[in-house]
Amino acid sequence: MLLAPAYGWLTLAVFLPLGAMLFFSFLKAAPFGPRPLQFTIDNYLAFARRPYLVGVAWTSVEIGLWTTGLCAILGLPAALALARATRGRSQQVLFLLIVLPFWTNGLVRIFSWTMVLREGGVLDYALHLVAPSAPTFSLLYSFPAIIIGLVHAYLPYMILTCYLSAAAIDDAYIEAARSLGARAPIIFAKVVLPLCLPGLISGSILIFVPVIGSFMEPRILGGRIGVTMGTIIEDQFVQAFNWPLGAALSFTMLGAVLLVFALARGFPRRLLSA
Amino acid sequence: MTALGRTYLLAILAFLYLPIAVMIAMAFNNSELYTLPIEPSTRWFIRLASDQPLLSASRNSLLIACATSIIATLVGAMAALALERKQFRGRTLLRLLLLPPIAIPWLIIGTAMLVFFFWTGIGRGLHALLIGHVALAIPYVVFIVGPGLQTIRVDLEEAAMSLGSTPMHAFFTVTLPLWLPSVIAAALFAFAVSLDQFVISYFLSAPGVSTLPVEIYSSIRKGFTPEINAISTIFLAVSSVLILIFAQLSNLGSRRGSR
Amino acid sequence: MVPVEARSINKLYSGARVLDRVSVTFGSGLLTSLLGPSGSGKTTLLRIIGGFIAPDEGEIRFGDENVTSVPLWKRKVGMVFQSYALFPHMTVAENVAFGVNRRGIRGEAARKETARALELVRLGGFEQRKPKELSGGQQQRVALARAIVTQPRVLLLDEPLSALDRRLRQDMQIELRRIHRESGLTTIFVTHDQEEALTLSDSVAILDRGRIVQEGAPADIYERPRTRFAASFLGDANFFTGRATPEGVETAVGLLRSSDPLPPAGAPATIAVRPEKLRIFPIGAAGTDARADNMVAAVVVETVYAGAVSTVLLESADNASIRVLTQNREATAHAPGENVVLSWSATHSVVIQD
Numbered sequence: 001m002l003l004a005p006a007y008g009w010l011t012l013a014v015f016l017p018l019g020a021m022l023f024f025s026f027l028k029a030a031p032f033g034p035r036p037l038q039f040t041i042d043n044y045l046a047f048a049r050r051p052y053l054v055g056v057a058w059t060s061v062e063i064g065l066w067t068t069g070l071c072a073i074l075g076l077p078a079a080l081a082l083a084r085a086t087r088g089r090s091q092q093v094l095f096l097l098i099v100l101p102f103w104t105n106g107l108v109r110i111f112s113w114t115m116v117l118r119e120g121g122v123l124d125y126a127l128h129l130v131a132p133s134a135p136t137f138s139l140l141y142s143f144p145a146i147i148i149g150l151v152h153a154y155l156p157y158m159i160l161t162c163y164l165s166a167a168a169i170d171d172a173y174i175e176a177a178r179s180l181g182a183r184a185p186i187i188f189a190k191v192v193l194p195l196c197l198p199g200l201i202s203g204s205i206l207i208f209v210p211v212i213g214s215f216m217e218p219r220i221l222g223g224r225i226g227v228t229m230g231t232i233i234e235d236q237f238v239q240a241f242n243w244p245l246g247a248a249l250s251f252t253m254l255g256a257v258l259l260v261f262a263l264a265r266g267f268p269r270r271l272l273s274a
Numbered sequence: 275m276t277a278l279g280r281t282y283l284l285a286i287l288a289f290l291y292l293p294i295a296v297m298i299a300m301a302f303n304n305s306e307l308y309t310l311p312i313e314p315s316t317r318w319f320i321r322l323a324s325d326q327p328l329l330s331a332s333r334n335s336l337l338i339a340c341a342t343s344i345i346a347t348l349v350g351a352m353a354a355l356a357l358e359r360k361q362f363r364g365r366t367l368l369r370l371l372l373l374p375p376i377a378i379p380w381l382i383i384g385t386a387m388l389v390f391f392f393w394t395g396i397g398r399g400l401h402a403l404l405i406g407h408v409a410l411a412i413p414y415v416v417f418i419v420g421p422g423l424q425t426i427r428v429d430l431e432e433a434a435m436s437l438g439s440t441p442m443h444a445f446f447t448v449t450l451p452l453w454l455p456s457v458i459a460a461a462l463f464a465f466a467v468s469l470d471q472f473v474i475s476y477f478l479s480a481p482g483v484s485t486l487p488v489e490i491y492s493s494i495r496k497g498f499t500p501e502i503n504a505i506s507t508i509f510l511a512v513s514s515v516l517i518l519i520f521a522q523l524s525n526l527g528s529r530r531g532s533r
Numbered sequence: 534m535v536p537v538e539a540r541s542i543n544k545l546y547s548g549a550r551v552l553d554r555v556s557v558t559f560g561s562g563l564l565t566s567l568l569g570p571s572g573s574g575k576t577t578l579l580r581i582i583g584g585f586i587a588p589d590e591g592e593i594r595f596g597d598e599n600v601t602s603v604p605l606w607k608r609k610v611g612m613v614f615q616s617y618a619l620f621p622h623m624t625v626a627e628n629v630a631f632g633v634n635r636r637g638i639r640g641e642a643a644r645k646e647t648a649r650a651l652e653l654v655r656l657g658g659f660e661q662r663k664p665k666e667l668s669g670g671q672q673q674r675v676a677l678a679r680a681i682v683t684q685p686r687v688l689l690l691d692e693p694l695s696a697l698d699r700r701l702r703q704d705m706q707i708e709l710r711r712i713h714r715e716s717g718l719t720t721i722f723v724t725h726d727q728e729e730a731l732t733l734s735d736s737v738a739i740l741d742r743g744r745i746v747q748e749g750a751p752a753d754i755y756e757r758p759r760t761r762f763a764a765s766f767l768g769d770a771n772f773f774t775g776r777a778t779p780e781g782v783e784t785a786v787g788l789l790r791s792s793d794p795l796p797p798a799g800a801p802a803t804i805a806v807r808p809e810k811l812r813i814f815p816i817g818a819a820g821t822d823a824r825a826d827n828m829v830a831a832v833v834v835e836t837v838y839a840g841a842v843s844t845v846l847l848e849s850a851d852n853a854s855i856r857v858l859t860q861n862r863e864a865t866a867h868a869p870g871e872n873v874v875l876s877w878s879a880t881h882s883v884v885i886q887d
Binding site: 001002003005006007009010012013014015016017018020021024074077078080081082084085086094096097098099100101102104105106107108109110111112113115116152155156159209210212213214215216220230233234237243246247250251253254257261 | 276278279280282283286287289290291292293294296297300348349350352353355356357360368371372374375377378379380381382383385386387388389390391393405406408409412416470472473477486487490491494502503506509510513514517518521
């Protein structure tokens with residue numbers, strides 16, 4: 001049948017691997033070797049046994065929240081500006097320009113940020129052009145650096161989703177509000193914001209989910225303090241070779257992700273009916 | 275208000291393009307340590323030509339991207355045909371099953387693939403990379419060609435059949451020509467997704483066999499050579515062209531085929 | 534040309550009976566309308582005849598041949614879709630030649646056939662245009678040409694005029710009649726517009742909820758509807774209900790006579806009278822039609838003027854509503870509240886079953 005190749009491929013490449021990983025997460029050690037398989041749920045209790053993981057998990061969530069929040073604050077006005085302050089040709093061009101960074105190599109963008117943020121980098125250089133006697137300035141290897149890199153990478157997502165919502169707002173709503181005497185801030189709060197809510201929410205999901213699993217940005221921009229769930233999981237597979245633990249942590253994170261999805265579906269309904 | 279909006283937009287764009295501008299500038303900067311001010315030079319581009327690991331990784335990236343594009347488009351288009359045109363139970367469920375590759379963090383999928391491939395003996399390397407990339411691209415393809423197919427009325431094929439076309443002939447003479455813009459757009463998109471894919475490639479690469487993004491990553495960990503900037507600039511140019519073509523085709527695709 | 538026959542067609546969609554033991558014969562070379570409200574199953578029947586969907590039970594025959602299991606692309610039918618379904622990426626010529634090419638005729642011969650078909654629909658010279666450059670009426674004619682050029686065994690039209698505006702629709706009705714005459718094809722035409730059915734068809738089949746209600750020549754069905762549905766769907770009708778007696782039907786407004794056979798005495802009966810068959814006379818006026826078979830007293834409620842004709846709304850003694858259609862030959866208007874007598878002949882009383 002027509003469907004078979006696609007779903008067969010996905011089964012082989014996605015569903016079976018996920019299943020295998022689920023299996024792995026219950027093992028004591030990776031099943032490569034003469035020792036018999038031993039099952040345990042220890043790996044899922046990792047948070048209890050290794051308390052530092054809780055801190056790391058919390059850092060990941062923090063990074064997720066900061067990134068998503070900043071993207072929302074910066075992105076929504078941009079989307080509104082794009083939807084309402086531009087027309088026709090220039091709107092199309094601006095839209096493409098916003099989408100284009102998606103297709104630059106993510107890693108190189110991050111590395112470019114190091115060149116901007118570090119000692120002797122662009123920011124430092126610019127500062128010294130203006131105030132030659134100021135001390136050297138480096139933002140690199142810090143929490144803000146990670147956030148900057150992540151926001152930069154994921155901002156287009158938020159702009160895109162909010163734009164789709166904003167563009168769909170019928171001018172009639174705004175005119176109606178204005179004719180009833182509402183001023184700009186109220187119009188924003190009561191008309192524009194609620195109508196953009198779906199875009200904000202889907203953008204938030206698109207951003208929060210990958211961000212809590214990110215490991216490139218924290219490593220490169222955060223250096224030693226850039227330890228997140230993502231980097232820990234990566235370590236288990238690439239350095240510590242504790243695959244079962246990595247698997248368990250992955251599924252824990254997946255559980256959190258699914259929780260976010262579930263919340264997000266119920267959220268707008270409750271908010272809008274309030 | 276409008277002027278304020280436009281200014282803000284431009285500010286955001288400046289933010290978005292700052293690192294990209296830096297990257298391009300550094301590609302042409304003579305300095306090996308990225309010290310400013312910039313001394314224009316094309317030395318890194320020249321050095322690229324002899325940087326074996328980078329070149330072979332680039333070649334792999336391009337090869338895999340091409341293969342991914344072709345396979346994912348074919349496979350995805352077939353799936354989209356079945357999902358859009360045929361009625362059967364479980365259609366919604368199948369549509370949902372397309373979401374995991376996009377919704378689940380690539381870290382998890384990548385590590386799962388690594389685990390599974392290792393366990394079943396598939397191992398790492400070019401073939402593993404191909405399997406992974408195609409799996410990722412398929413949902414994107416389906417979500418692009420699906421709506422494109424929806425705009426093509428079903429009675430066009432019926433009309434062709436009433437005039438003597440077998441279903442197959444009707445598909446190839448009527449539906450496919452009208453569908454082509456979407457299909458090509460999806461192929462380009464799949465190409466771009468594969469080219470830029472890092473996380474999955476990271477886990478599925480073998481020593482000596484990797485893709486460009488992975489090579490760049492290890493380069494960054496070791497001590498970045500500016501040739502990376504050069505090749506990234508080249509890739510940026512290529513991706514931009516692809517995206518522009520994609521945008522043109524999306525525009526075209528939405529205007530033909532509907533009465 | 535052969536007649537087309539549907540025998541005992543049954544079709545269910547998710548449990549609902551869309552077509553219920555439908556049997557119809559479409560005369561060879563005739564234009565037959567399938568008339569009915571939406572949901573009556575007429576389009577489904579058309580599609581089953583064409584081979585687009587299969588019946589659950591029953592047969593379709595083209596002449597002697599049972600084509601029920603013949604696939605659509607081998608059935609040699611011509612279909613004009615409601616949306617015209619012209620191939621947007623092909624020129625008019627390519628559209629029309631599509632079916633011809635499929636039969637193996639190409640090149641010069643195909644070009645000639647195409648030109649001839651386009652001439653028939655009065656679109657000669659339009660070969661190189663694209664569908665999107667054409668008006669609705671022109672697109673429809675291309676769709677017709679495309680369906681006819683292959684000389685199909687039956688021509689099927691699915692509400693082809695519904696997308697056109699009134700003026701265009703009337704012009705196209707005349708065009709369709711001409712094209713049908715010149716091509717001589719057995720034609721089946723689906724419509725919900727009873728006026729269209731009346732003006733275009735050699736024969737009409739009325740469908741209601743998956744059943745054939747009545748079949749026959751337009752005039753026959755119009756003058757002698759068999760059921761209440763047929764009477765009110767095709768045209769307008771006044772209904773008088775009562776009980777049958779040997780002389781006529783005893784109703785609340787009096788004894789009504791009919792030239793039709795009556796049900797057994799005592800059985801419930803309904804009489805239908807078309808609005809244009811009723812004549813209005815003021816009460817006590819000279820020239821009251823004393824010899825009329827049927828006379829009913831009524832009070833004028835309102836007169837609705839429509840240029841060539843007027844509809845007079847009246848109320849009878851039992852508070853039932855009666856409509857009369859009069860030609861405005863003289864300027865006699867009837868004032869609201871006026872007491873009048875309505876008369877009509879027995880031949881215009883139609884005994885109907887509900």
